Amino acid sequence: MNGRKGSSRDMNKLSRSLRTVLSRNKEFNSSKPPAYRIIIQMKQGLSQASLRELQQAAAPETIRRVRHLPLIRAISAQAAESCLLRLCACDSVKRIYPDRLHRSSLYIAAPAIGSDTVRKKQGYTGKGIHIAVLDTGVYNHPDLTKPVNRIVGFKDFVNGRKLPYDDNGHGTHVAGDAAGNGWVSKGKYKGAAPEAGIVGVKVLDREGKGYDSTIIQGIQWCMANRNKLKLRVLNLSLGSPALGPWSEDPMCQAVEKAVQAGLVVTAAAGNSGPGRGSVESPGISPSVITVGAVDDRRTVTQADDVITVFSGRGPAKGGGVKPDLLAPGETIISLRSPGSLLDRELPYQRVGRSYFTLSGTSMASPLVAGAAALLLQKQPGLSPQQVKEKLKRHAYSLGLDANTGGSGEVNVRFLIPGARIRHRPRRTARHAHRS
Structure with a gap:
């Protein structure tokens, strides 16, 4: 082990995003040096020897290990800036990133993307395909538990509880967007894949916030249990501003590993639009499959749909066309989690006793997750890349440039043999403004 103070070359181990955080904090001239939440990525992996080396390098201070993240050969920790400089000199350290905070991407959908038509004509409902919702949890809503319980798994990385719950309400709404069956509404409010199974993975707290390290733990758990739980799709309706290319982002590294392992991953584009380069992480x-939002204007036809102002636009930080697809995300009616934070703070958004309206790319992303489940029910042997390519190829074009609308709005009517999808001519983007 090399215990010297970090040289300028060693300082390059601090990611650009972490250096930005350090620089910003210095502007406040705090008398008490802060402890930073960080992710330390190792060159070779998490051996006991390398972890001892980290503690020795940090001396006389200590680093408090928080979580092991073997998926990206890293641990999360808390350390002072002076400790960071010594960690940079540790030979086994590859890179140090900030452990960034992510938030849920808040700001008549299923019929609009064609899932009702596909169910009636072909019988595709997502049955046998399970979707992991990494979010604030999931409430035992009748639309997910009747006539049979389709919440097939639950894991809580925030409070360690065993049974499904949702103290925020966001995750339950998202689960309903993907797989609600309309039990209470007698079929009126359904998700895209009304017979798909749901695995609730709580990685965001009561306020809808969660750190990189917690979310990566959730991804690791999904990968480790994908065969046991028959997982095929992961949905991430969360994000934070992208500070650099995906290769310099621990969360993005983790979702790339999940795709390589055979899981379709859908992610919200974020609600920081309409400026260029506003797609959030991990959507970059x-x-x-990065999903932006349209306003479906409460009609089944996609011909009158318009992109929302808030939907994140590309290109992705570091390069690359994003988003990939669009889906309805304006004033979406889905499942209510009674007594949750959103339910108490936004009582005027309740629809009857069992439903709730929310807007954002958070609502659009699970609709595409549900669309992926329908496709996988028909063709279970497809790889994640093949699922992505098929959904993009058959999307309904709104005539937008690729970094605004991707390939267009998701449309599963192509699952019906002989179906024809007409497209809107290329034109200047029309926006739906929030009232």
Whole structure:
């Protein structure tokens, strides 16, 4: 082990995003040096020897290990800036990143993308395909538990509880967007894949916030249990501003590993639009299906749909066309989690006793996750890349440039033999403005 103070070459081990965080904090001239939440990525992996080396390098201070992240050969920790400089001199350290905070991407959908038509004509409902919702949890809503319980798994990385719950309400809404069956509404409010199974993975807290390290733990758990739980799709309706290319982002590295392992990953484009380069992380990851939002204007036809102002636009930080697809995300009616934070703070958004309206790319992403489940039910042997290519190839074009609308709005009517999808001519983007 090399215990010297970090040289300028060693300092390059601090990621650009971490250096930005350090620089910003210095501007406040705090008298008490802060402890930074960081992710330390190792060159070779997480051996006991390398972890001891980290503690020795940090001396006389200590680093408090928080979580092991073997998926990306890293641990999360808390350390002072002076400790960071010594960690840079540790030979086994490859890179140090900030452990960034992500938030849920808040700001008549299923019929609009064709899932009702496909169900009636072909019988595709997502049955046998399970979708992991990495979010604030999932409430035992009748639309997910009747006539049979389709919440097939639950894991809580925030509070360690065993049974499904959702103290925020966002995750339950997202689960309903993907797989609600309309039990309470007698079929009126359904998700895209109304017989798909749901695995709730709580990685965001009551306020809808969660760190990189917690979310990566959730991804690791999904990968480790994908065969046991028959997982095929992961949905991430969360994000934070992209500070650099995907290769310099621990969360993006993790979702790329998930795709390589055979899982379709859908991610919200974020609600920081309409400026260029506003797609959020992990939506900048090249292999995930990144989803922006349209306003479907409460009609089944896609011909009158318009992109929302808030939907994140490309290109992705570091390069690459994003988003990949669009889906309805304006005033979406889905499942209510009674007594949750959103339910109490936004009572005027309740629809009856069992439903709730929310807007954002958070709502659009699970619709595409549900669309992927329908496709996988028909063709279970497809790889994640093949699922992505098919959904993009058959999307309904809104005539937008690729870094605004991707390949267009998801449309699963192509699953019906002989179906024809007409497209809107190329034109200047029309926006749906929030009232």
